Amino acid sequence: MHYQLTFSIYIKYLTILSFHFFYLKAKDVVSGKKPLEEFIDPRVRDDVVIEDFVLILKIAVLCVASSSVGRPTIKDVFEEMDKALRNTTIKVQILSSTIA
Amino acid sequence: MISLLQLTNILLTEDKVPKLADFGLAKMLEMEETKVFTDVRGTIGYMDPEYITHSKLTCASDIYSFGVVALQLLSGRKVIELDIVARDSLTKKVKIYDLLYFSDDIYAKHVAMILQLQKHELFFFMFTEQGPVMFIYGIMIPCIISSHFLFILNI
Numbered sequence: 001m002h003y004q005l006t007f008s009i010y011i012k013y014l015t016i017l018s019f020h021f022f023y024l025k026a027k028d029v030v031s032g033k034k035p036l037e038e039f040i041d042p043r044v045r046d047d048v049v050i051e052d053f054v055l056i057l058k059i060a061v062l063c064v065a066s067s068s069v070g071r072p073t074i075k076d077v078f079e080e081m082d083k084a085l086r087n088t089t090i091k092v093q094i095l096s097s098t099i100a
Numbered sequence: 101m102i103s104l105l106q107l108t109n110i111l112l113t114e115d116k117v118p119k120l121a122d123f124g125l126a127k128m129l130e131m132e133e134t135k136v137f138t139d140v141r142g143t144i145g146y147m148d149p150e151y152i153t154h155s156k157l158t159c160a161s162d163i164y165s166f167g168v169v170a171l172q173l174l175s176g177r178k179v180i181e182l183d184i185v186a187r188d189s190l191t192k193k194v195k196i197y198d199l200l201y202f203s204d205d206i207y208a209k210h211v212a213m214i215l216q217l218q219k220h221e222l223f224f225f226m227f228t229e230q231g232p233v234m235f236i237y238g239i240m241i242p243c244i245i246s247s248h249f250l251f252i253l254n255i
Contacts, residue, residue, distance in 0.1 A: 015145045016145065018179055019145055019168070019179055022171065022175070022177075022179045023171070026171055026175075039174070039175050040174070040175070040176075041174065041175055041176025041177070042176070043176055044176070053174070056170065056174065057171075057174055059167075059170070060167045060170035060171045060174060061167070061171070062167070063163050063164060063166055063167025063168075063170065064164055064167035064168055064171065066149045066150075067150070068148065068150050068158060068160035068161070068163075068164075071160050071163045071164065071167075072163065073159075073163070074159070074162075074163060074166075077163070077166070
């Protein structure tokens with residue numbers, strides 16, 4: 001019982017630590033200090049429009065700001081993601097029409 | 101306010117339409133045994149840091165949880181991985197190593213490396229050049245923070 005309690009505290013500590021590094025990596029990618037390849041899911045690498053991916057990544061990084069004052073509202077989030085989705089749809093349509 | 105937005109609470113229908121699941125369901129499946137829940141509502145990692153310090157839950161807390169979910173979806177990596185059972189030491193090590201994948205910090209690498217060692221390997225590791233320093237940073241400090249030294253015995 002005592003041991004399990006200690007372990008759970010340790011895991012909490014590790015979780016917070018690992019998310020911190022994850023967040024720093026995402027921030028570096030957004031600010032251009034690191035290449036996108038270090039963050040992006042390799043399974044979707046060829047299927048996404050990079051600009052729109054970065055746009056959503058930027059919103060996500062803003063959302064996890066430690067101070068609640070710096071975070072966007074859900075309206076902002078929705079608008080930006082909608083913009084990214086529409087951009088992607090248009091680009092995919094253009095791409096498929098040129099191929100056809 | 102949802103305050104329980106997390107990857108395990110988002111379900112997909114057959115048409116890939118995401119649905120938010122209720123927390124009560126997770127309780128019925130006795131998931132609390134494998135997850136590290138806090139005494140208050142919410143899971144560690146998805147919780148607003150302001151909520152932890154001020155215990156003040158606002159709409160911005162949901163935005164925070166959404167950001168955590170979105171970042172994990174974009175990277176394709178489960179960073180908040182709490183399915184760690186203390187008894188299952190092999191998977192434990194693998195998962196903790198996964199957790200620290202994104203770190204550039206040498207300290208976190210020490211933690212990850214030492215957790216991959218076996219108990220007897222740890223003993224010989226102490227006599228290598230880097231050993232003592234890495235031991236202090238990788239084991240001692242996390243232990244002091246988690247206030248006990250006991251867990252080493254079960255690595």
